[in-house]
Amino acid sequence: MGLLNKYLFRNGAMTVGGLMIFACCILLMERMLRILQEVSSSSSPSQDITSMVVNLIPHFLGTAIPMALLLGIIITVDRFSRTSELTAALGSGISLFHMTKPFLIIAVILSAMTFYVEGYLMPKGRYEYRNVLYKVRIEAQAAALKQGTFVVVGNRTFFAGTNQDGDAKGPVFIHEHVMDGDKSAGWRVTTAEKGKVIIREASREVVIQLEDGQVYAVSADTVLEGNGSFDSSLVAGAADLPPFRIRGQDEREMTTTELFLNQNGSLNEKVQPDQNNATLHARLAKTLALLILPFIAVPFGLNYGRNPSSAGIFVGIIFVIALLKGLEFAESLGAKGVIPPWLGIWSIVLAVAGLAVLLFYKSAAKMGQPPMTAFTYWTKDAFAWLKKDLKETGQTLAGKKAS
DSSP: HHHHHHHHHHHOOOOOOOHHHHHHHHHHHHHHHHHHHHHGOOOHHHHHHHHHHHHHHHHHHHHHHHHHHHHHHHHHHHHHEEEEHHHHHHHOOOHHHHHHHHHHHHHHHHHHHHHHHHIIIIHHHHHHHHHHHHHHHHHHHHHHHHHHHTTEEEEEEEEEOSSSSSTTTEEEEEEEEEEEEEEEEEEEEEEEEEEEEOOOOTOOOEEEEEEEEEEEEOOSSOEEEEEEEEEEEEEEEOOOOOOOOOTTTSSSSSSHHHHTTTTTSSSSSSSSSHHHHHHHHHHHHHHHHHHHHHHHHHHHHHHOSSSOOEEEEEEHHHHHHHHHHHHEEEEEHHHHHHHOOHHHHHHHHHHHHHHHHHHHHIIIISSSHHHHHHHHHHHHHHHHHHHHHHHHHHHHHHHHHHO
16 A cells, blocks of 8 residues: 555544544434433443443444445545645546545445444344343332332232331332132232332342231131231232343344344244345445445545535535435335335445446546536526526516506
């Protein structure tokens, strides 16, 4: 790699890397408010927030990488053009394709990174995020028992007073409707002086540890059948939530290898083949599309002459958003079986590849006017024509009104 390519690679890598960090921070800020609301009742909020944010990073990178790659190359080429370094390089016989090679290397690195992040880190991170969120919601139900209010869980009604110090609560009252099949068999009432809400680590089950209590049984004909005293007892089922499910019931939680092996639905029957294959094609298409973006970003960043255009950044943002949303829409159509899973996704990739070939050929082989400069002139001409047409229409209406 020559000095010029090293220079372009260093500047491009620093710009792309900075934009990736910036994009991840922006996306994280949007999600943080929702996370803080969820962990407000958690017993270890800092640990849960950290775990949720770490598991969300692969999801953020899936959006940040293509955005940072396209904009980073546009900004680097634009800066290279404005300082007349591009003119000097072209004047010395260095082709535009040769100057694009460093950006292709960056694209290859980010493409491999995207394949691993979206194919393996994101599915597992999505599952772990949901697992932590499930745990936090269990603790939110447990927190309701600590607030001195009546909480109904299934056929039980819990009440925990707030007269104790520390984590202990009391007095505790539990009213349970006992069923014998479909018929009512009576009620069971449990009282205790003191209780403590505990969440079991293994099963995430919420239980209440009771001390100094009594149990009363009342039959269906309102006959008191006696009571029993106890010094210590555990009451399970204080939160009506089953254990969290295993990973893989959602195609977005499956790795790329699992999706590839499950194309006909033989590996995971809970995921339909169309959903499975649409997700698989979308991941592969997004990885491949990154290799095409440099051939679009370089023409967008080119600037010649005394009046350089800055429209490349604006158009680049719109282009990336449209590309990502287009792939998502095509994926959703394929998952629903409206079209074959591969058709809409790879049609978009081919259209982007065709646009890249057209823009790069006109910029590198024909050395024509840069696309964004032509876009700026076209926009100015369109606005000038529209202004002139509105003025002539106004004059015509004024003349008709005067006559």
